[in-house]
Amino acid sequence: MPSTRDIRRRIKSVKNTAQITKAMQMVASAKMRKAQMAALAGRPYVDLMNKMLAAATASAGEFTHPLMEQRPIAKRAVILVSTDKGLCGGLNTNLLREAGRFDAKETVFLTAGRKGDQWTGRAKRTVAERFTYHDNPRFTDALAICKKAAELFSSGEVDQVDVVFTNFISTLNQKPVVRQLLPIVELKPLSADLKVESTESHLAVSEYQFEPSATDVLGNLLPKYVSYQVYQVLLEAKASEHSARMVAMKNATDNAKQLIKDLTLEYNKIRQANITKELLEITSAAMAMGS
Amino acid sequence: MATLRLEIVTPEARVFSADVENVALPGVDGELGIYPLHVPLMTQINCGELVIRQNGKNRHLAVGEGFVEITGDHVAVLTDMAIDADLIDEAKVEKARREAEVRLNQQLSDEEIAVTEASMAHATTQLEIKRRRQVS
Incomplete structure (x- = not known):
């Protein structure tokens, strides 16, 4: 049976842990609110851009753009958007499981976030370039990633670029997803399965005029489309990360509290047992002396 | 009277979404005045002033570069920035x-x-x- 001193020591250590997880929970929940708002605010923009592009490409006729070129896929690049730090539950584990499905030989990775980067080392994957992104993702972060991805794609080094990230659904629910970024074929927003307040359907019009010309408008719109998709992905990933961390830390704090309760109970039981034992010893000693 | 459904969206928010009488856009090839029943048009805009005419009143917005999709009853403006002049x-x-x-x-x-x-x-x-x- 553990001594009361051992249990006291354990209670103290669990209390310390609970304090830390509680603090992390507070920090994460503050960051989470900001990140969630940023992710949600970005959705209508990407959504509308998507619709425009779909309508435009449909009526542009014979228009082709280097970023839309479809080739047989011999090699592909994957942009892996993970977190920099751990302690966010199963977020990265789930994400990396998706990433692990790509064939190791045919795939090069562009990593954003340290956890994914470390994984490429462990899983022996090829990394084309490593990127970092800020806690409040900046547009420049997305631009840098896009530049490299477009470069790989246009030079023919890879024939498809996918992006693997954690889509933010709600505070309690984030889902790792794989979406095709290049070539631009199906014009679906990366965060498609989410309910975005729908802009009125105006896709019925079949023929658009372009000013100055279809090539100009689409030529400008496509690269922008790609970089905003990536930007939105970064926002979604951050919102997911902070939400997951908040929940993980809340669970940890709750568990620690329960543990403290259990340990305190045990501590009191042992303390009482000790007192009873001592009393017994005293009384039996007294009885032995008296007789 | 016919109206246009104007929608202005920036990366930060949906700035404007309502029915308007007409709208003037800073197009790349000069200012564009859009009235209801305009031909379907896809174009780009420059940084400049966007004027919304709604209920007989003008509202001025500063907008950044972006894209505009116009149909007979709908104008969708996609831009980096949109701020009310006031x-x-x-x-x-x-x-x-x-x-x-x-x-x-x-x-x-x-x-x-x-x-x-x-x-x-x-x-x-x-x-x-x-x-x-x-x-x-």
Whole structure:
């Protein structure tokens, strides 16, 4: 049976842990609110851009753009958007499981976030370039990633670029997803399965005029489309990360509290047992002396 | 009377979404006045002033570069920036412009230059519109 001193020591250590997880929970929940708002605010923009592009490409006729070129896929690049730090539950584990499905030989990775980067080392994957992104993702972060991805794609080094990230659904629910970024074929927003307040359907019009010309408008719109998709992905990933961390830390704090309760109970039981034992010893000693 | 459904969306928010009588856009090839039943058109806009005519009143907005999709009853504006002219804080914008200027003189990566130049253009546009409105 553990001594009361051992249990006291354990209670103290669990209390310390609970304090830390509680603090992390507070920090994460503050960051989470900001990140969630940023992710949600970005959705209508990407959504509308998507619709425009779909309508435009449909009526542009014979228009082709280097970023839309479809080739047989011999090699592909994957942009892996993970977190920099751990302690966010199963977020990265789930994400990396998706990433692990790509064939190791045919795939090069562009990593954003340290956890994914470390994984490429462990899983022996090829990394084309490593990127970092800020806690409040900046547009420049997305631009840098896009530049490299477009470069790989246009030079023919890879024939498809996918992006693997954690889509933010709600505070309690984030889902790792794989979406095709290049070539631009199906014009679906990366965060498609989410309910975005729908802009009125105006896709019925079949023929658009372009000013100055279809090539100009689409030529400008496509690269922008790609970089905003990536930007939105970064926002979604951050919102997911902070939400997951908040929940993980809340669970940890709750568990620690329960543990403290259990340990305190045990501590009191042992303390009482000790007192009873001592009393017994005293009384039996007294009885032995008296007789 | 026919109206247009105008929608202005920036990366930060859906800035405007309502029925309007007409709208003037700073198109790349000059100003575009859009009335209901316009031919379907897809075009680009520059930094500049966007004027919304709604319920007989004009509303001025400073907008950044972007794209516009026009159908007979719908105008969708996709832009980096959209700020109501009356809400422009001159001192703040002037400060942002100076900061951008300073940053442009530093060693920056291509991406950073692009972004800084964009914020510079935004600030300049806002100032121009604000000042023009104060004069008139």
